[in-house]
Amino acid sequence: MQAVLHNKRLKTIDRRHPWVFSRAIRRFTGNPKAGDLVTLISEDDRFLARGLWNPKSAIRLRVLTWDDEPIDDAFWARRLRKAIDRRQLNPNTAKRLIHAENDYLPGLIVDQYGDFLVLQALAVGIDERKHQIASLLDELLQPEGIYERSDSDARQREGLEPSVGVLRGKAPPQKIKITENLDHQFWVNVYNGHKTGFYLDQAENRLLLADVMSEGARVLNTFAYTGGFSVYAYAAGAEAVYSVDSSESALNLAEENLALNGFDDTPLLAGDVFDVMRDYRELGETFDVIILDPPKFASSQKQVNMALRGYKDINLMAFQLLNPGGLLMTYSCSGNVSADLFRKVVFGALEDSGREAQILRQLHAPSDHPIALTFPEGEYLKGLLCQVD
Numbered sequence: 001m002q003a004v005l006h007n008k009r010l011k012t013i014d015r016r017h018p019w020v021f022s023r024a025i026r027r028f029t030g031n032p033k034a035g036d037l038v039t040l041i042s043e044d045d046r047f048l049a050r051g052l053w054n055p056k057s058a059i060r061l062r063v064l065t066w067d068d069e070p071i072d073d074a075f076w077a078r079r080l081r082k083a084i085d086r087r088q089l090n091p092n093t094a095k096r097l098i099h100a101e102n103d104y105l106p107g108l109i110v111d112q113y114g115d116f117l118v119l120q121a122l123a124v125g126i127d128e129r130k131h132q133i134a135s136l137l138d139e140l141l142q143p144e145g146i147y148e149r150s151d152s153d154a155r156q157r158e159g160l161e162p163s164v165g166v167l168r169g170k171a172p173p174q175k176i177k178i179t180e181n182l183d184h185q186f187w188v189n190v191y192n193g194h195k196t197g198f199y200l201d202q203a204e205n206r207l208l209l210a211d212v213m214s215e216g217a218r219v220l221n222t223f224a225y226t227g228g229f230s231v232y233a234y235a236a237g238a239e240a241v242y243s244v245d246s247s248e249s250a251l252n253l254a255e256e257n258l259a260l261n262g263f264d265d266t267p268l269l270a271g272d273v274f275d276v277m278r279d280y281r282e283l284g285e286t287f288d289v290i291i292l293d294p295p296k297f298a299s300s301q302k303q304v305n306m307a308l309r310g311y312k313d314i315n316l317m318a319f320q321l322l323n324p325g326g327l328l329m330t331y332s333c334s335g336n337v338s339a340d341l342f343r344k345v346v347f348g349a350l351e352d353s354g355r356e357a358q359i360l361r362q363l364h365a366p367s368d369h370p371i372a373l374t375f376p377e378g379e380y381l382k383g384l385l386c387q388v389d
């Protein structure tokens with residue numbers, strides 16, 4: 001089956017962006033169905049690319065290759081192996097093995113948690129091939145089991161229902177123990193945890209926090225989830241770490257994770273971060289370190305303005321709550337908010353606080369979450385480490 005690309009869209013192909021939108025397709029032959037392999041050709045009949053078709057999505061074709069090659073088991077195995085090989089130096093027992101478009105496997109996420117893999121199929125073409133992919137992963141890595149967590153909102157845009165369950169091998173235990181950066185341990189619930197269970201994308205930044213903070217610090221870890229940054233802050237000698245999250249179940253696991261690393265009786269606050277920070281401000285509480293790692297405030301372009309207000313509010317309160325010399329680690333994981341825009345919002349918050357600050361580091365996801373240069377959408381997580389005067 002073939003689709004013909006509009007002549008004026010040839011640039012997308014030159015740039016090797018992996019998404020071909022519906023408006024870029026002039027016509028197609030045959031009757032390609034969701035998930036079918038389709039060859040993209042130019043108006044003058046030249047081969048351009050081959051990919052997976054979805055008539056229900058604005059992303060009509062997700063390109064797998066720009067070479068005229070067969071998409072068979074050998075192709076998938078080559079792509080999977082390449083991505084997996086690139087993670088070989090990563091010592092963590094939990095890591096992202098396949099980062100979708102950024103690893104040239106559009107719509108496929110695979111995370112490793114110890115002896116188990118968790119797979120997320122975010123596009124219909126991948127969804128249809130998930131058993132084939134699971135079987136190849138089995139051959140490559142021999143995990144104890146491969147569990148599917150395809151319940152992300154992104155599936156709706158592809159016309160897909162959520163799908164979860166064991167794909168191969170054994171069902172994972174209720175909690176899997178992982179080791180991050182050599183000596184930090186965590187329990188991960190791959191059944192109900194966010195994403196595939198854990199925020200693997202903050203692994204390096206958690207280590208950085210431990211490196212830059214001073215012993216005896218009072219730390220406020222907002223949007224704490226299962227205590228990732230809290231564990232590192234205690235390990236780095238914090239006097240107290242206040243972990244705030246609206247999810248009781250996340251905080252229960254945070255408590256277990258803190259205990260697993262030898263930290264008991266730590267303050268855990270179930271509540272809305274906006275309210276908690278406002279209360280702290282009224283009470284005149286102050287902190288030496290504040291971590292702001294909120295969920296995605298903008299899921300679409302329409303939500304960007306509202307998201308920016310949210311980012312500004314929490315960053316303003318953080319600047320107001322910091323002791324002199326205090327550190328702010330602040331993030332946005334909204335793909336629709338660029339690093340530049342995020343920085344402007346943090347600057348606006350600083351201005352309103354009347355304080356001065358320096359950026360010590362610009363923060364990103366670690367190297368197991370690469371960004372394909374051809375795919376700027378891959379840069380979703382951005383952050384700043386600031387120090388106030």
Ligand code: SAH
Nearest residue numbers: 199223224225228245246247272273293295
């Ligand atoms: N920093 C964490 C990940 C944070 S994910 C880590 O390293 O693991 C975002 C978290 O924010 C989720 O746990 C979610 O439950 C929580 N959350 C979302 N909105 C919130 C709000 N308004 N107040 C408090 N917590 C919120």
